[in-house]
Amino acid sequence: MTVLLAIGFILLHAVLILLMPTHAMAASYAFLVTAPLLAAASALRRGLIAGLSPAHGWSLAALSLLLWTLGMISSLRLDLFAGNSNEAPGETMLLYILYGVPISYAVATVGAESSSRVQRGIDAILAISLGYLYFALMFSWTTLHGASSARSAEMITYMFDIENAFLVVATAIRLLAADALKTRHLFGVLTAFTMLYALAAAYYNHHVAMDVAPNIGSLYDLIIDVPFLVFVILAWRAPPRVVQGLNPSVALVRFVRIGSPLLLALSVLAIALLLLRQRFSLGVAGVILAVIGYGLRSILSQVRQIEAQDVLRHDRTALTELAFRDDLTGVPNRRAFDAAMEREWRIAQRTQRAIALLLIDVDMFKLFNDRYGHPAGDACLREVATVLRQAVQRPADLLARYGGEEFALILPDTPLAGAYEVAARLCASVRHINLQHGDSPLGRVTVSIGVASIVPTIDTTPQKLVASADRALYEAKRNGRNRVELAV
Numbered sequence: 001m002t003v004l005l006a007i008g009f010i011l012l013h014a015v016l017i018l019l020m021p022t023h024a025m026a027a028s029y030a031f032l033v034t035a036p037l038l039a040a041a042s043a044l045r046r047g048l049i050a051g052l053s054p055a056h057g058w059s060l061a062a063l064s065l066l067l068w069t070l071g072m073i074s075s076l077r078l079d080l081f082a083g084n085s086n087e088a089p090g091e092t093m094l095l096y097i098l099y100g101v102p103i104s105y106a107v108a109t110v111g112a113e114s115s116s117r118v119q120r121g122i123d124a125i126l127a128i129s130l131g132y133l134y135f136a137l138m139f140s141w142t143t144l145h146g147a148s149s150a151r152s153a154e155m156i157t158y159m160f161d162i163e164n165a166f167l168v169v170a171t172a173i174r175l176l177a178a179d180a181l182k183t184r185h186l187f188g189v190l191t192a193f194t195m196l197y198a199l200a201a202a203y204y205n206h207h208v209a210m211d212v213a214p215n216i217g218s219l220y221d222l223i224i225d226v227p228f229l230v231f232v233i234l235a236w237r238a239p240p241r242v243v244q245g246l247n248p249s250v251a252l253v254r255f256v257r258i259g260s261p262l263l264l265a266l267s268v269l270a271i272a273l274l275l276l277r278q279r280f281s282l283g284v285a286g287v288i289l290a291v292i293g294y295g296l297r298s299i300l301s302q303v304r305q306i307e308a309q310d311v312l313r314h315d316r317t318a319l320t321e322l323a324f325r326d327d328l329t330g331v332p333n334r335r336a337f338d339a340a341m342e343r344e345w346r347i348a349q350r351t352q353r354a355i356a357l358l359l360i361d362v363d364m365f366k367l368f369n370d371r372y373g374h375p376a377g378d379a380c381l382r383e384v385a386t387v388l389r390q391a392v393q394r395p396a397d398l399l400a401r402y403g404g405e406e407f408a409l410i411l412p413d414t415p416l417a418g419a420y421e422v423a424a425r426l427c428a429s430v431r432h433i434n435l436q437h438g439d440s441p442l443g444r445v446t447v448s449i450g451v452a453s454i455v456p457t458i459d460t461t462p463q464k465l466v467a468s469a470d471r472a473l474y475e476a477k478r479n480g481r482n483r484v485e486l487a488v
C-alpha cells in the first residue's frame with residue numbers, strides 16, 4: 001500500500017511539473033518539502049511504536065529529516081520570494097549539512113556504551129560542536145547571499161559528498177553490528193536511506209544542478225523524492241526478513257559498540273582539521289575539543305569497565321561463598337570439607353605432622369525429629385552448629401556439616417591426645433546448652449564423637465582417616481552415646 005502511494009506521489013509530482021510549466025518550480029517545491037516531512041513523520045511514528053532506546057534513534061532521524069526539510073524551505077523562500085540566483089546560499093547549505101548531525105549522534109549513542117549521564121553529556125557537546133564546525137566551514141566558502149565563486153560552490157558539493165559517504169558507512173556499520181532487532185530496523189532504514197540519498201544527492205549536485213537543470217522545477221527533481229519515500233515505506237512496516245535474519249558476530253558487535261561513541265570525536269577532529277586553513281584558531285579549538293572529548297570518553301568507559309569488574313568480582317566471591325556454605329547451619333558444607341581435607345592432607349604429608357579428624361553426630365536425632373517435628377530438628381541442628389563453631393578455637397581448624405545430623409572437624413597439626421581434648425570440650429559444650437530431648441536418656445540433646453589422627457604416609461589416604469574416625473564414632477554410639485571414642 002505505502003509502495004503504491006509512493007509511486008502515486010512521484011507520478012503526481014511529474015504530472016504537475018509537466019502540466020504547469022509556468023508554475024513548475026512552486027509545484028515541485030511543494031513535493032520536495034512534503035516528501036521529507038512524510039519521512040520525518042514516519043520516523044516519529046516508528047519511534048512511538050519501537051519504545052525507549054531505538055525511539056531516541058528514530059527521533060534523531062526525524063530531527064535530521066526536519067533539518068533537511070528546513071533546508072528545502074529555505075531554498076524555496078529564496079527562489080520564490082527573494083529572486084535568488086546563487087546555487088549555494090549559506091543558510092540553505094548549512095541546513096543541508098546540519099541534517100547529518102542528529103544521524104551521527106544516533107550512530108554514536110543508540111544502544112552503545114554511553115548510558116551514563118556524563119557520557120551522554122559529552123556526546124551531546126561533541127554533536128553540537130560538530131554542527132558548529134560545519135557551520136564555520138560552510139561559511140568559509142559561502143555567505144548568506146551565496147558562494148563567491150564556482151570553486152567555492154564546488155567545494156560545498158564535495159563537502160556534501162564526504163558527509164553523505166560518511167553517513168552511509170557509519171549507519172551501515174551500525175546495521176551490520178546491531179544485535180537487537182529494533183536497533184537493526186532503525187539502522188537498516190537509515191542505511192537504505194543514506195545510501196539512496198548519497199547517490200541521489202551526488203547525481204543531482206554534480207550533474208543536474210551544475211549542468212542540465214540548475215533550477216528546481218524539472219523532472220530531475222523526482223530523483224530527490226525517492227530516498228525520502230523509500231524511508232517512509234521502510235519505516236512504516238515491520239522489519240523485513242532480511243534484516244531479521246542478520247546475525248552479527250559477537251566480536252563485531254563488541255567492537256562497534258565500544259567504537260561507535262568515538263565516531264563523534266573523530267568527526268569533530270576531521271572537520272576541525274579541514275578548518276585549520278581558513279580559521280586557524282577555531283580549527284585548533286576543534287582539535288583540542290575532539291582530543292579532550294575522546295580522552296574523557298575513554299576514561300569514563302574504563303571507569304565503567306572497572307566498576308563492572310568490581311561488581312563481577314564481588315558477585316563471584318559471594319557465589320563461591322554460597323557454593324561452599326551449608327544453607328541450614330551456615331557452616332562450611334561437604335564440598336568445603338572435601339577441599340579442606342585435600343589441602344590439609346597434602347600439608348601434613350609435606351610437614352609430616354599429624355592431622356586429626358572428629359566426626360560429630362547428634363544422638364537419637366531421628367527421635368528428636370519425630371517428637372518435635374522437622375522445623376524444630378532444623379533449629380536444633382543450627383544451635384548445635386553454633387555451639388560447635390564457638391567451641392573451635394584455632395583459626396586453622398575447619399568445622400563443616402558432613403551430612404544430615406553429622407558434623408566434621410579437621411584439626412591440622414594435632415595428635416590424638418589433643419584431638420581428644422577438643423572432642424571432649426565439644427561434647428560438653430553441646431550438653432551444656434541443655435536443649436530439651438524427651439526421648440534421650442539425659443533428657444537433652446547430646447553428641448557422640450569419633451576421633452582419629454594420622455601422620456600421612458605414602459600408603460595412607462584421607463579416606464583412611466575418615467574411615468577410622470567413622471569406626472570410632474560407631475564405637476561411641478555402641479558404648480552409650482554422649483561420649484568420645486578414639487580410633488585405635
Ligand SMILES: Nc1nc2c(ncn2[C@@H]2O[C@H](COP(=O)(O)OP(=O)(O)OP(=O)(O)O)[C@@H](O)[C@H]2O)c(=O)[nH]1
Nearest residue numbers: 361362363364365366367369374377378404405477
Ligand atoms: N530436621 C532435620 N533432620 C535431619 C536433617 N538431616 C538429617 N536429618 C535427620 O536425622 C536423622 C538421623 O537419624 P539416624 O541416622 O537414625 O540417627 P539418630 O536418630 O541420630 O541415631 P543415632 O545416631 O544412633 O544416635 C534422620 O531422621 C534424618 O531425617 C536436617 O537437615 N534437618
